[in-house]
Amino acid sequence: MSRKKESLNDKKTLKKRLIRYIPLYIMALPGLIYLFINNYMPLPGLVLAFKKYNAKKGIFGSENVGFKNFKYLFATKDAFVITRNTICYNLAFIVVNTILAIFVAILLSEMLSKLKNLYQCLILLPYMISMVIVSYLVYGFLSTDNGFLNNTLLPLFGKDPINWYMEKKYWPFLLTFVNAWKVVGYNSIIYISTILGIDRGIYESAAIDGAGKWMQIRKITIPLLKPTVIMMTLLAIGRIFYSDFGLFYQVPQNQGALFAVTNTIDTYVYRGLLELGNMSMASAAGLYQSVVGFVLILGANFLVRKFDRDSALF
Amino acid sequence: MKDEKKFQILAHAVLILLSVCAILPMALMIISSFTDNDLLIAEGYKFLPSKWSVYAYEYIFSTGNSVVRAYGVSVLLTLVGTLLSLSITTMLAYAISKPDIPGKGIITFFIVFSMLFNGGLVPTYMIYTNVFSIKNTFAALLIPGLLMNAFNIMLMKSYFVSSIPAEILDAAYIDGAGETVTFLRIVIPLSKPILATIALFAGIAYWNDWMNGYIYITKRTDLYSVQNLLNRMMQNIQFLSQSSSNVQNATAGLAAIPLASVRMAMAAVGILPILVMYPFVQKYFVKGITLGGVKG
Numbered sequence: 061m062s063r064k065k066e067s068l069n070d071k072k073t074l075k076k077r078l079i080r081y082i083p084l085y086i087m088a089l090p091g092l093i094y095l096f097i098n099n100y101m102p103l104p105g106l107v108l109a110f111k112k113y114n115a116k117k118g119i120f121g122s123e124n125v126g127f128k129n130f131k132y133l134f135a136t137k138d139a140f141v142i143t144r145n146t147i148c149y150n151l152a153f154i155v156v157n158t159i160l161a162i163f164v165a166i167l168l169s170e171m172l173s174k175l176k177n178l179y180q181c182l183i184l185l186p187y188m189i190s191m192v193i194v195s196y197l198v199y200g201f202l203s204t205d206n207g208f209l210n211n212t213l214l215p216l217f218g219k220d221p222i223n224w225y226m227e228k229k230y231w232p233f234l235l236t237f238v239n240a241w242k243v244v245g246y247n248s249i250i251y252i253s254t255i256l257g258i259d260r261g262i263y264e265s266a267a268i269d270g271a272g273k274w275m276q277i278r279k280i281t282i283p284l285l286k287p288t289v290i291m292m293t294l295l296a297i298g299r300i301f302y303s304d305f306g307l308f309y310q311v312p313q314n315q316g317a318l319f320a321v322t323n324t325i326d327t328y329v330y331r332g333l334l335e336l337g338n339m340s341m342a343s344a345a346g347l348y349q350s351v352v353g354f355v356l357i358l359g360a361n362f363l364v365r366k367f368d369r370d371s372a373l374f
Numbered sequence: 375m376k377d378e379k380k381f382q383i384l385a386h387a388v389l390i391l392l393s394v395c396a397i398l399p400m401a402l403m404i405i406s407s408f409t410d411n412d413l414l415i416a417e418g419y420k421f422l423p424s425k426w427s428v429y430a431y432e433y434i435f436s437t438g439n440s441v442v443r444a445y446g447v448s449v450l451l452t453l454v455g456t457l458l459s460l461s462i463t464t465m466l467a468y469a470i471s472k473p474d475i476p477g478k479g480i481i482t483f484f485i486v487f488s489m490l491f492n493g494g495l496v497p498t499y500m501i502y503t504n505v506f507s508i509k510n511t512f513a514a515l516l517i518p519g520l521l522m523n524a525f526n527i528m529l530m531k532s533y534f535v536s537s538i539p540a541e542i543l544d545a546a547y548i549d550g551a552g553e554t555v556t557f558l559r560i561v562i563p564l565s566k567p568i569l570a571t572i573a574l575f576a577g578i579a580y581w582n583d584w585m586n587g588y589i590y591i592t593k594r595t596d597l598y599s600v601q602n603l604l605n606r607m608m609q610n611i612q613f614l615s616q617s618s619s620n621v622q623n624a625t626a627g628l629a630a631i632p633l634a635s636v637r638m639a640m641a642a643v644g645i646l647p648i649l650v651m652y653p654f655v656q657k658y659f660v661k662g663i664t665l666g667g668v669k670g
Contacts, residue, residue: 074476077474077475077476078476080553081469081472081475081476081553082553083552083553083554083557084468084469084472084475084553084557085469087465087466087468087469087554087557088465088466088469088470088481090461090462090465090466091462091463091465091466091522091527092466092481092484094462094521094522095484095485095488095522095524097501097506098488098498098517098518098519098521098522099488099492099493100488101501101505102492102493102494102497102498102500102501103491103492103493103497104497105493105496105497105498105500105501106493106494106497108496108497108500118504119500164389164392167385167388167389168389170381170385171382171385171386171389172382173382173386175386175389176389178393179389179390179392179393180660181652181653181656182393182396182397183389183392183393183396184656184659184660185396185397185400185652186396186399188578188582188648188652189400189582189645189648190581190582190583190584190601190644191582191584192584192601192604192605192608192644193601193604193641193644193645195608196403196604196608196637196638196641197399197400197402197403197641198399199608200399200402200403200406200419200638201399201402201419203418203419205415205418206414206415206418206419206634207418207419208402208418208419208420208421210418211417211418211419211420212417212418212420241395241396241399245396246663249660249663249664250663250664252664253664272377273377273378273380273381274377274381305585306584306585310584310605313608313609313612314609314612315612326495329494329495329496330495333495333496333499334499334589339496342495342496343496343497346493346494346495346496346497347494349494350491350492350493350494353491354490354491357490358490
C-alpha cells in the first residue's frame, strides 16, 4: 500500500522535475548535437574497413570485401612497423616523462624561494607551443645547412656535419627528447598537487627523528607518490595505441627516409587517406586502432577503478 | 639545517638548468629572426650573431600580405572558437551537474563514451566532407574535433558539483527563480575560475591547431591560419631542398621561399600572442591541470 503510494509520488515528482528542468535540456542540446555529429555520426563509417571504397557509390554502396583489407594490411611490413613504433615510443615516453616529471615536481615543491613560480612557468612554457612551431625550433638546431648543431656545436668538437633529416638512427632519441621537453612541465604539475597534499607533520616528525632531506624524499615523498604514478601509468597505457600526430608528422617533417622510425598508426592512417589515396588500408588501420585502443582503455580503467574509484574515468 | 641549505642550492642549480633548456630553442628562434640573413647563410642559426638586422620583420609586414591575413584568420578563429566552445561546454556541463535531472545517467554515458571509442580520421573526414561539405570553408577550421570535448565537460561538471553550494541553488528555487535565471545570475558569477580555465584550454587549442586547416583547407589559401601558413612554408622549403639536385629548379625556387631569417621571424610572430598572454594566464592553466588531476 505504502509502496504504491511512493511510486505514485515518484511519478509525480518525475513529471515535476521534467518540467522544471526543461530549460536545462534546451541548454544541453547544442553540446549534445555537436557530440553526435563529431563523435557518433562517423561511427557507421567504420564499416569502410570491410569495403573496397568507391567514391561514386559512397561508403555504404561500395563493394563488400570482408576481411581482405586487414589481410593486406597485416601482410605488409607496415602493420608491424607502425604498431611497434606506436607502442615502443609510448613506452619510452611513459618511462622518461614519469621520471623527469617526478624529479621536477620534487624539486619545485621542496623549493622555499619564491623563484619556484618562475621556474615552473618556464618549464611549462613548451607545452603551450604548437607542433608546427616546434618543428621550426627543431629545424633551427638540426637543419643541414643552417642548423646550430651542424654549424656551431659539431665543429666545436671537430665532428663532421650530419644530415639529420636523412639519418634514422638519431630519431628515436630526438623524438623522445622533444616529447619530454614539451610535456614534462605539464606532467609535473599533477605530481606537485599530490606532494602538496602530503601531511607536513610526517616530514616534521621524520626531521626530529634525524632523517635528512634526501632520506625524507626517498622514504616519504616517493612512496606516497606511488598511487599517482600507478594511476598515470595505467591511463597512459590505456592510450598506448594512439600517438601525437603532430610530433611524428611535423617534427621529422614528413621525411620518407625516416618513416621506418617515425611512422605510427596515426601518421599511417593520415598518409593512406590524404597522401596516397589508399583508403582501404587507411580505414583498416583506423578500425584496428579504434578497437584495440577501446579494449586497452576499458582494461586500464578497470584496473584504475579497482585501485582507486575516484580516479577512474567512469 | 645544513642539509636543507645544500638541497636548496642544488635545486636552484638544476631548475635553472631545466628552465634554460625549456626556453633555449625559443631564444634561438627569436635571435635568428633578428640576425642578418647573409650571416645566417654563412654561419647558421646562432645564439650570439655578430650582425643584427630587423629586415625579416620589415619584409613580413611590408610585402607579406599573407602573414597579416593569416593572423586575422587565427585571431578570428580563436575568438569565435573559444566563445562557442565555452558556451556549449558550460551549458551541457551545468545540465548534468544537477543530481536529480531525469536522464542524467544516459547523457553522461553519451558524453563519456565519446572519450573511449571514436571512428578515427577516415570516417570523420568522410562525414565532414561528404555530408556537411565543410571543406575549404571557415567552418572547417572551427568545427571538427575542437569545438568541445568530454574532458572539459567533466572537468566543469565536477567544479559545479563541488564548488557551488547546493543550498544557494535550493534557496533560489524556493524563492521562485527559474533554472535559466539561476544559471545566469548565480552559477555563472560563481564559476569564474573554471570558466577562465576552460576558455584558456579552448583558446590555446584553437590558436595552435594546424590539423583542421591541413586536412580540410586544400584550395582556399586565404583561409590559412598562422599555423597553416607556417606549415606550408616549411613544406616548400623541404620540397626544394630535396629536389635541389635539379639546379634550374632550385634557383627558380629560391626566389619564392623566404630567407632563413624571415622563416624564423614568421615563427616568432606565430608564437608571440602565446608569449604575451602566458604570464597572465599561466595561473589559471596550472589550476585547471590540477583540477583535472590524473584524468588529464
